[in-house]
Amino acid sequence: MDDFEIELKHDFLQEARELLQNTEQSFLELEKDPSNKTLIDAIFRFAHNLKGTSRAVGFGQIAELTHRAENLLLEIKQEKIFATDLIVSTLLLFNDKVREMIDGLEENLDAVFDCEQLMKDLDAIIAGEAAAPVATPAAASFEPEVEVEVEAKSVESFEEPQVETVAQAVVHKLPEKKEVKKEPRKDDETLRVSLNRLEVLNNLVGELVIIQSVVESALGKSGELKTARSLGKLCKDIQDLSMSLRMVPVGPSFQKLARIVRDTSKLLNKKVDLRLIGEDTEIDKTVAESLGDPLVHIIRNAIDHGLETPAERIAAGKPEEGVVEVMAFHEGNFLVIQITDDGKGINGSKLIEKARAKGIIPDSMNLTEQQAIELIFHAGFSTKEVVSEVSGRGVGMDVVKTNIEQLGGEVKVRSKLGSGSCFRLMLPLTLAIIDGMLIKAGGQQLVVPKGQVQEVIRLEENMITQMTGRRPYMNLRNTIIPVFYLEEDWGSVATGEKANIAMIVRHNDQSFAIGITDIMRQQQVVVKPPTKEILNKQGVMGTTILGDGKPSLIIDLINLYSRKLRQEMNNDSMVQAA
Amino acid sequence: MDMFNKDKNSSNMETKRFLEFKLGDESYAVGLLKVREVITPPEVTAIPKAQPYVCGLINLRGTVLTVIDLRKKLGIRPGQDASQNAVIIFDLDERLVGVVVDSIQKVLNIDETKIKPVPDSDGQGMAHILGILHHEEKLTMWLDPKSLLDGSAPLKVAA
Numbered sequence: 001m002d003d004f005e006i007e008l009k010h011d012f013l014q015e016a017r018e019l020l021q022n023t024e025q026s027f028l029e030l031e032k033d034p035s036n037k038t039l040i041d042a043i044f045r046f047a048h049n050l051k052g053t054s055r056a057v058g059f060g061q062i063a064e065l066t067h068r069a070e071n072l073l074l075e076i077k078q079e080k081i082f083a084t085d086l087i088v089s090t091l092l093l094f095n096d097k098v099r100e101m102i103d104g105l106e107e108n109l110d111a112v113f114d115c116e117q118l119m120k121d122l123d124a125i126i127a128g129e130a131a132a133p134v135a136t137p138a139a140a141s142f143e144p145e146v147e148v149e150v151e152a153k154s155v156e157s158f159e160e161p162q163v164e165t166v167a168q169a170v171v172h173k174l175p176e177k178k179e180v181k182k183e184p185r186k187d188d189e190t191l192r193v194s195l196n197r198l199e200v201l202n203n204l205v206g207e208l209v210i211i212q213s214v215v216e217s218a219l220g221k222s223g224e225l226k227t228a229r230s231l232g233k234l235c236k237d238i239q240d241l242s243m244s245l246r247m248v249p250v251g252p253s254f255q256k257l258a259r260i261v262r263d264t265s266k267l268l269n270k271k272v273d274l275r276l277i278g279e280d281t282e283i284d285k286t287v288a289e290s291l292g293d294p295l296v297h298i299i300r301n302a303i304d305h306g307l308e309t310p311a312e313r314i315a316a317g318k319p320e321e322g323v324v325e326v327m328a329f330h331e332g333n334f335l336v337i338q339i340t341d342d343g344k345g346i347n348g349s350k351l352i353e354k355a356r357a358k359g360i361i362p363d364s365m366n367l368t369e370q371q372a373i374e375l376i377f378h379a380g381f382s383t384k385e386v387v388s389e390v391s392g393r394g395v396g397m398d399v400v401k402t403n404i405e406q407l408g409g410e411v412k413v414r415s416k417l418g419s420g421s422c423f424r425l426m427l428p429l430t431l432a433i434i435d436g437m438l439i440k441a442g443g444q445q446l447v448v449p450k451g452q453v454q455e456v457i458r459l460e461e462n463m464i465t466q467m468t469g470r471r472p473y474m475n476l477r478n479t480i481i482p483v484f485y486l487e488e489d490w491g492s493v494a495t496g497e498k499a500n501i502a503m504i505v506r507h508n509d510q511s512f513a514i515g516i517t518d519i520m521r522q523q524q525v526v527v528k529p530p531t532k533e534i535l536n537k538q539g540v541m542g543t544t545i546l547g548d549g550k551p552s553l554i555i556d557l558i559n560l561y562s563r564k565l566r567q568e569m570n571n572d573s574m575v576q577a578a
Numbered sequence: 579m580d581m582f583n584k585d586k587n588s589s590n591m592e593t594k595r596f597l598e599f600k601l602g603d604e605s606y607a608v609g610l611l612k613v614r615e616v617i618t619p620p621e622v623t624a625i626p627k628a629q630p631y632v633c634g635l636i637n638l639r640g641t642v643l644t645v646i647d648l649r650k651k652l653g654i655r656p657g658q659d660a661s662q663n664a665v666i667i668f669d670l671d672e673r674l675v676g677v678v679v680d681s682i683q684k685v686l687n688i689d690e691t692k693i694k695p696v697p698d699s700d701g702q703g704m705a706h707i708l709g710i711l712h713h714e715e716k717l718t719m720w721l722d723p724k725s726l727l728d729g730s731a732p733l734k735v736a737a
Contacts, residue, residue, distance in 0.1 A: 200640075202640075203639065203640025203641055204639065204640050205640075206640050207637075207639050207640040442626065444624065444626060445623075489626075489627075528641075528642050531635065531642060531643055531644040531673075531675075532644070532673060532675075532728075533625070533628065533629075533632055533644040533646070534625055534628065534644070537627075537628075543635060543642040544642075545637050545640065545642065549637055550621065550623055550637065551623045551635040551636060551637045551642045552623060552635075553623075553625065553635070
């Protein structure tokens, strides 16, 4: 395979992946509105497109499979077959299969897949055996299909086969018309730009802003301040714009949910109305990408644990169909995603019982209703008695919480017994900029994320108790907490400077103090990746460039100290003073 | 036919271009295409608890990169005069690394026939040497910056 061919194939795969996202959506809409003409046309066009291009770049298997689907779609289009739930299910399976093939081909361009069964199912539906789409062999009377298979192997290009039955001609001639008149590409108004280039642009603009401030302070002396200031405004505008280029709407992450809701509700025999609000809300691409899994998990949970069965709902005086609402909006520097269901709510006292039985909380401990509900975020906690296929595979809400927190976000839950639950995910709009605190420790300037620091206190001589061979500790409002010195772990030289200030960091219900020399100021910093030489150093979140153009390290205090803390806690269980 | 390479007309031998520099009193060279640029030594931000040969971080027009002192890494004593010191920015497959050298010499054009293989030796440093360049009665070591800077195993021994 030469380079050009490989590139062509990869281009196709990328394009096909995007198309598939849209078709899944269309199939789901088709299920709701099976006689929607324009929808069927759109799907048919997609299938035809996919068949043609996949064959052209040499992915025969995709072409062959798609050809079957296209035949079925043609029948639907010509209103010979009505798109029942079952048919939509098969088409969704087809969608999944093609995606699986694309994934496989991306790894290995020569990969071969098993799609016999699906092809048979598709053929069977066309042959009118839709009632049993599983393992029905293609009917013997189905002559034309066989012919097509031969054609698929022998004809490499778009050329129409020479010999055709009349029925076959319809299948092929129809789409041909559309081929002649080239479809305008839908994404005409957007331009695909590699993230790398955007990063370079952001780097350069950041540098521009720094140089501008140098120029401004130099010009200020010569009275040309006005010009310098307008340059400054311009630079700021350019910086805002270049930062915003990384933002994408949350819509695509939401669209996946429609499929999840459909499959889950079918499996559990529940009726669900999924409402998506605020799909245009924008968020950093990196955040958007890691949003999918937590969302899917919460939605599955809402349907499985939250919503009642139709019978239960009627008995409770609710409409038969449950509502799951997913709403996205901006709040300050955060994107908020709220997932609300009108199910039975979370039963706090049941959770307490469970937690006690599992030894997660001691019997003597009393929890408020809210604290009880928050037990669902505890590791190893699944309230369903029976582990179901849908949710509760041991990994649970604790994973969701961890994932969101790793992104610098937060998860909150509110629930009312009998009337439903609401999960609130708060995510930073971008990972590229964080609110930082510029600190000094061990003769070094470092940046720490402001969000990790709960409070800052001035250290006095007598606040810290030293013990030989043990971690020093201090008394913070009647709680004994361990004290670390950043200088010991991150100072470049032993300066012998006193730690004047302690930052209090809280992680997993455990607070600890970190002694530093000074806090310089708070500022927003642009997070840049760590260089290879410091990539694996524990506690490095990244690097950044400070206002004066000097690089600095961003230290992840929680990452740096939580493991150390756990080890030491195990060694000598710290005494918790009441 | 080859309108872009007029200087090559008399010879059909391939020539390669190198950047020659000094580490201490020793001459080394690297393939010119691996070099992004050469800058005067900037102020570096130290990386605490890093390997001793890591000088620190610099800001190269918005990109943060590490600067390494090859002399410390290879155990070469730095020259007396630091005024000619320079930092070579290497472009190693999408990643930039800076290297402090004593001085930049010049760009060498060397016929392929003048590039000799590395003599068979078990010296540690030889691991990162691609060949020996014979020019003007001198021998210059042709270093492989990628294997030298990518932190492969033998390096840590050398440091």
